[in-house]
Amino acid sequence: RSAHSERQAAAIEETAQKQLRKLKKLVLVVDLDQTVIHCGVDPTIGEWSRDPKNPNYEALKDIKSFALVEEPILPPFYMGPKPPARKCWYYVKLRPGLKEFFEKIAPHFELHIYTMATRAYALEIAKIIDPDGQLFGDRILSRDENGSITHKSLERLFPMDQSMVVIIDDRGDVWNWCENLIKVVPYSFFVGVGDINSNFLPRQQNSMLHLGRRHRKKAEEEELLTDILDTEKKLQEKIDEEVKRQEEKLSKMTEE
Secondary structure, eight states: OOOOHHHHHHHHHHHHHHHHHHOOOEEEEEEEBBBEEEEOHHHHHHHHTTTTSSHHHHTTTTTEEEEEEEEEOOOHHHHHSSOEEEEEEEEEEOTTHHHHHHHHHHHGGEEEEEHHHHHHHHHHHHHHHTTSSSTTTTTOOOOOHHHOSOOOHHHHHOOOOOTTTTEESSSSGGTTTTEEEEEEOOOOOOEEEEEOOOOTSSOOOOOOOHHHHHHOOHHHHEEEHHHHHHHHHHHHHHHHHHHHHHHHHHHHHHHO
């Protein structure tokens, strides 16, 4: 990167930070899969959600769904004719308490989505968790822009200064366990389906689906609620730390 573009980036970032300080906000970077939602691709989910007689119907009443047209993933050295693109349906379950969580933290943070999924997928999930676009707007970074499906980097979002940024993610390894991270308990609802963005899982599974809500123990439900409350507490601590840091900075400037 040239010195000129670096200066430009620094100036833009400084302006953004001044605006955030004026609004008394920090930045919160939010992961999607198994942090705020769980997504499954098993067609059985759709079948059960449309069948009032199915024992899992009640548990599936509030799931959201969308379809993406996707190119087939071909094995290495495949020389045959290219199969046609296919429509893949995704079924999304929001993490319990998510709406209330966003309502509490929105006044204190500028929210960003950072996912290792594709942009098309991220935009569909954003429509579900933020239908009015009031939380995240166009602040969405995906695999398509990041260029990596194994690691996330705060420098991609904030190249000059990451001190005002907090992250919530169910995985710490992808962030190299940086100090900005608040690791949350992974949220799994469609048990047996796993993380749809894992490189090691098939895109679809034909095995019977066992739904987490139906089989989850009460202790696990309580753990999820405790995790949300704990995350809120840690976010408040981060706010307090940054406020104190800014106050000390201003105090030093005044003394000088």
